[in-house]
Amino acid sequence: MDLLDAIRRRRTTNGPLLPDPVKPEHQRLLMEVAGRAPSQLNSQPWRFVLVERRETIDAIAAISGESMTEAMSNGTFFERYKPYFRFSREEMQRRRDGMLFDRLPAPLRPFTGQAFTSRGQRLMNTLRVPQTLGAENRRLVAGAPLLLAVLLDRGEYRPGELSSFYSVFSMGAAMENVWLTTVELGMGIQFVSFPMEVPGQWGRIERLLEVPDELELMAVYRLGYLPEQQRRNSIDWTSAERKLPSQYVFRETCATPQEGWDEAAQAAPRERD
Numbered sequence: 001m002d003l004l005d006a007i008r009r010r011r012t013t014n015g016p017l018l019p020d021p022v023k024p025e026h027q028r029l030l031m032e033v034a035g036r037a038p039s040q041l042n043s044q045p046w047r048f049v050l051v052e053r054r055e056t057i058d059a060i061a062a063i064s065g066e067s068m069t070e071a072m073s074n075g076t077f078f079e080r081y082k083p084y085f086r087f088s089r090e091e092m093q094r095r096r097d098g099m100l101f102d103r104l105p106a107p108l109r110p111f112t113g114q115a116f117t118s119r120g121q122r123l124m125n126t127l128r129v130p131q132t133l134g135a136e137n138r139r140l141v142a143g144a145p146l147l148l149a150v151l152l153d154r155g156e157y158r159p160g161e162l163s164s165f166y167s168v169f170s171m172g173a174a175m176e177n178v179w180l181t182t183v184e185l186g187m188g189i190q191f192v193s194f195p196m197e198v199p200g201q202w203g204r205i206e207r208l209l210e211v212p213d214e215l216e217l218m219a220v221y222r223l224g225y226l227p228e229q230q231r232r233n234s235i236d237w238t239s240a241e242r243k244l245p246s247q248y249v250f251r252e253t254c255a256t257p258q259e260g261w262d263e264a265a266q267a268a269p270r271e272r273d
């Protein structure tokens with residue numbers, strides 16, 4: 001596959017993955033491309049744990065689902081992230097960033113305007129939306145044949161020092177290589193991030209993975225092959241929209257936005273299919 005094509009087709013997978021095990025040669029390839037990423041002074045600060053053991057995946061799925069229910073019902077999730085949520089195409093078109101919640105269960109639709117008020121929160125809790133979503137999240141994570149834990153060498157990650165920024169930057173490069181390669185392999189990938197939102201839950205995953213003191217668990221992903229027909233979750237979003245070049249590219253100084261590229265950017269393919 002052409003590199004540009006893979007970059008344009010790369011997506012986050014919100015929906016289910018096929019249960020089929022990820023072929024060993026594909027796992028090896030994903031780790032090879034991760035290891036080929038650039039890093040500060042060639043420090044290669046990343047470490048990876050490939051998890052296929054059913055009990056571990058189920059345990060992490062349970063932690064993830066519980067964490068989602070907790071973060072959604074106590075309001076912390078909406079409070080932290082509401083600046084990124086869009087509930088109409090018009091808003092998305094105007095802002096060109098964030099996530100558009102274009103799929104909501106029917107009982108919730110009339111209340112999207114109040115989603116972030118305390119009344120909206122009470123309504124969601126009454127309708128047990130956090131429980132429904134948590135159970136769905138648990139199923140999604142448990143349905144993955146492969147989890148990938150990404151760890152940083154704490155020797156390279158010294159908060160307050162430049163090394164810390166460089167090492168996280170390097171890890172981003174490694175993960176982008178992995179992400180792009182999943183496109184080539186017909187795979188999907190998604191962060192499993194809710195356990196980070198709830199105190200104590202990340203530590204439970206660290207213990208399951210026997211993370212030693214010299215490493216820091218930075219991210220967990222679920223991976224697997226994509227089904228032909230991708231089913232959507234009961235609450236789902238799209239985030240294929242991107243800012244126009246005139247909104248994020250400048251010429252010579254920050255005072256001069258790039259001109260003349262927006263039309264071509266709008267014509268470029270954005271969706272996976």
Ligand SMILES: Cc1cc2nc3c(=O)[nH]c(=O)nc-3n(C[C@H](O)[C@H](O)[C@H](O)COP(=O)(O)O)c2cc1C
Pocket residue numbers: 010011012013098099190191192193194239240
């Ligand atoms: C640092 C980082 C953290 C992210 N965290 C999550 C996450 O917690 N859950 C999730 O589903 N996607 C997560 N994403 C994926 C973004 O939501 C996604 O990249 C963005 O909405 C654009 O959509 P796309 O990847 O389909 O192009 C994360 C991406 C990055 C780079």
